[in-house]
Amino acid sequence: MSLDAAWLALLRDLQLAFRKRGQLVQPLAFFAMVTMLFPLAISPELSRLRSIAPGVLWVAALLASLLALEFLFRDDAYDGTLEQYALSGRSLTGLMFAKTVAHWLLTGLPLTLMAPLAALSLGAPAASIPGILAAVAAGTVALSLIGSIGAALTLGIKRSGALLSLLILPLSLPVLIFGARATQLAINGSPLLPPLELLAALAVLAVTLAPLAAAAAVRISLE
Amino acid sequence: MTWTWFHRLGSPPYVYALAARLTPWFAWPAALLILGGLWGGLVLAPPDYQQGEGVRILYVHAPSAWMSLMVYTSMAIAGAVGLIWRIKVAHAVAASCAPIGASFTVAALVTGALWGKPMWGTYWEWDPRLTSELILLFLYLGYMGLRTGIEDTQRADRASAVLAVVGLVNVPIIHYSVTWWNSLHQAPSVMRLAKPSMAPSMLIPLLMMLLGFTLLFGALLLVRLRGEILSRERAASWIREVVGA
Numbered sequence: 001m002s003l004d005a006a007w008l009a010l011l012r013d014l015q016l017a018f019r020k021r022g023q024l025v026q027p028l029a030f031f032a033m034v035t036m037l038f039p040l041a042i043s044p045e046l047s048r049l050r051s052i053a054p055g056v057l058w059v060a061a062l063l064a065s066l067l068a069l070e071f072l073f074r075d076d077a078y079d080g081t082l083e084q085y086a087l088s089g090r091s092l093t094g095l096m097f098a099k100t101v102a103h104w105l106l107t108g109l110p111l112t113l114m115a116p117l118a119a120l121s122l123g124a125p126a127a128s129i130p131g132i133l134a135a136v137a138a139g140t141v142a143l144s145l146i147g148s149i150g151a152a153l154t155l156g157i158k159r160s161g162a163l164l165s166l167l168i169l170p171l172s173l174p175v176l177i178f179g180a181r182a183t184q185l186a187i188n189g190s191p192l193l194p195p196l197e198l199l200a201a202l203a204v205l206a207v208t209l210a211p212l213a214a215a216a217a218v219r220i221s222l223e
Numbered sequence: 224m225t226w227t228w229f230h231r232l233g234s235p236p237y238v239y240a241l242a243a244r245l246t247p248w249f250a251w252p253a254a255l256l257i258l259g260g261l262w263g264g265l266v267l268a269p270p271d272y273q274q275g276e277g278v279r280i281l282y283v284h285a286p287s288a289w290m291s292l293m294v295y296t297s298m299a300i301a302g303a304v305g306l307i308w309r310i311k312v313a314h315a316v317a318a319s320c321a322p323i324g325a326s327f328t329v330a331a332l333v334t335g336a337l338w339g340k341p342m343w344g345t346y347w348e349w350d351p352r353l354t355s356e357l358i359l360l361f362l363y364l365g366y367m368g369l370r371t372g373i374e375d376t377q378r379a380d381r382a383s384a385v386l387a388v389v390g391l392v393n394v395p396i397i398h399y400s401v402t403w404w405n406s407l408h409q410a411p412s413v414m415r416l417a418k419p420s421m422a423p424s425m426l427i428p429l430l431m432m433l434l435g436f437t438l439l440f441g442a443l444l445l446v447r448l449r450g451e452i453l454s455r456e457r458a459a460s461w462i463r464e465v466v467g468a
Binding site: 149153154156157160163166167169170171173174177178181198202205209213216217220221223 | 306358361362364365368369372373377378381382385386388389390392393396397400401403404
């Protein structure tokens with residue numbers, strides 16, 4: 001049963017990551033830093049910050065998840081694990097999905113938990129927290145999955161950072177648009193269901209299609 | 224039904240010769256149609272009652288914007304054909320499409336900005352169509368970046384084909400999300416390019432330009448395809464016969 005293999009791959013990735021806890025903090029620290037740059041660059045007035053908070057939050061989340069993508073396949077490509085996955089006869093799509101889920105648990109979930117803090121520091125009211133949590137959770141799922149395609153395509157390219165962002169950012173724009181809109185509505189205290197549903201739709205679409213594309217890309221890079 | 228014509232399209236020498244023969248059949252009608260369309264659009268057609276003479280840039284802008292999307296679609300389809308049936312020539316077609324499509328996108332952006340100056344009073348407005356066009360340019364740049372990033376041609380072909388297909392799935396999503404985003408910030412603009420009814424004196428030159436640009440893309444593609452095949456097959460013996468070296 002290939003779900004077993006996917007489950008084992010997921011556990012393996014989590015275990016490996018917890019042995020190198022230092023790396024896990026980096027995207028979070030990056031997210032917090034980028035959020036901090038805006039009050040310093042624009043103004044400390046909470047009323048002004050509140051109006052730009054959704055944009056700041058989502059740009060920071062997008063950049064942090066982009067930064068974290070580097071860890072997704074790199075080590076497994078170096079030590080041959082990906083090759084073993086491809087040769088194992090198990091569904092590579094399922095394994096890619098497992099790796100991406102692990103990646104989301106390690107970067108997307110902490111980012112989701114931290115986003116309300118960042119929003120509060122930018123003047124968002126406490127009542128907006130559930131909405132922001134939901135939006136960032138759905139958005140980071142989609143971002144992790146879209147990112148897995150880019151990370152798989154750029155495997156084996158040296159200094160692929162700039163190229164990876166060029167590949168991923170245009171594809172991530174719908175997530176940014178709907179995410180920032182949902183956050184804005186949450187901060188204003190308005191009903192935010194429509195953009196949230198669109199975000200969820202993007203996440204579902206990414207769950208369905210991204211692992212297929214990522215598996216195809218990994219196979220190509222191993223040829 | 225015999226499939227020989229299809230199988231022959233997989234052979235680089237055959238396609239190389241075919242492209243050379245077909246090029247004039249695209250290039251000359253393209254030149255005539257574009258000249259005729261320009262004459263009709265820039266001289267014969269009346270100025271618009273709202274936009275004045277500024278509307279004439281539409282005759283270049285709209286076909287460029289149309290082509291930018293069409294070339295991306297062709298590129299993704301060619302890439303998918305190459306990926307599925309492992310046809311090398313299809314990948315060469317996809318590789319030849321990218322710079323042409325990126326150029327059409329730049330043309331659409333520049334003409335859109337020039338049109339915006341008299342209409343909006345600014346060169347750049349965050350209009351949904353212009354913004355989508357800009358994103359499309361980034362998609363092209365990413366595609367070309369991935370191609371140059373991977374040294375092995377076959378891997379570059381297949382990886383960029385996956386990217387093009389993923390991009391094609393995303394183009395409508397991006398377009399509608401950008402339209403949705405824009406509708407929150409400003410009312411639909413007064414001047415809509417896509418008027419349901421257009422006077423024939425404007426419609427005919429526009430259609431001529433559209434067809435002319437499509438044929439121009441065909442001609443450019445055939446020329447680039449020959450170059451692409453030459454560089455990919457440079458080790459093959461048939462090249463020596465063709466170039467007479």
